[in-house]
Amino acid sequence: MQTSSVAQDPDLPCLRLGSPRIRVDVQAEPRSFIGAKNTQGQPFDLPFDRDTAIQKRYRIASIGMEAGWRVDQLRISYENLESHESQARIVHGGNKGNNLGDIQLGPGKKISEIYSEYGTSIDQLKIDADQGVLENFGTKGDRQHPVHWQYGPNQIALGFSGRSDDNPAGALYALQAIVATFQKIDWEPIDGQDS
Secondary structure, X not given: OOOOOOOOOOOOHHHHHOEEEOOEEEEEOHHHOEEOOOOOOEEEOOOOOHHXXXXXXXXXXXXXXXXXXXXXXXXXXXXXXXXXXXXXXXXXXXXXXXXXXXXXXXOXXXXXXXXXXXXXXXXXXXXXXXXXXXXXXXXXXXXXXXXXXXXXXXXXXXXXXXXXXXXXXXXXXXXXXXXXXXXXXXXXXXXXXXX
């Protein structure tokens, strides 16, 4: 006759640490601000809540540009990896520039660098990503005070805020990266575990 006994919880070192909790700060990166301090255009922001963006796994799926002597348009597609939903492409600015194409950012790929020169509008903008580079070559910006942002350790650009005139002859007037910075993981007691 076989007997059975109650299974004991395994003694795993990882369980002694508790449950990991990700700590992340999401904010507009001051060093990435591009644009004159004016009120041209209308403000825009992320199309999702910054505070839950990491938990809900939002990311940039693609980014594109139209430009001539200035940046006429920036277009961004976001994706939610949790629900596998892609949001409609969001267009900021007009449509009178030359189409410089789009960069597709596959899973795990990121924007690594942003460079800009600007005056009353954004004259030159370079966005460097793991899978390509978007760049226009406007020459009227202030070369003495360019903006040059590179991602730091444990950082990722979630998207952008800024100002744009979305009429056909409009343009992009301000841009700022919204950046998530991951902190050291906290370990919390598992339910029923001594703290």
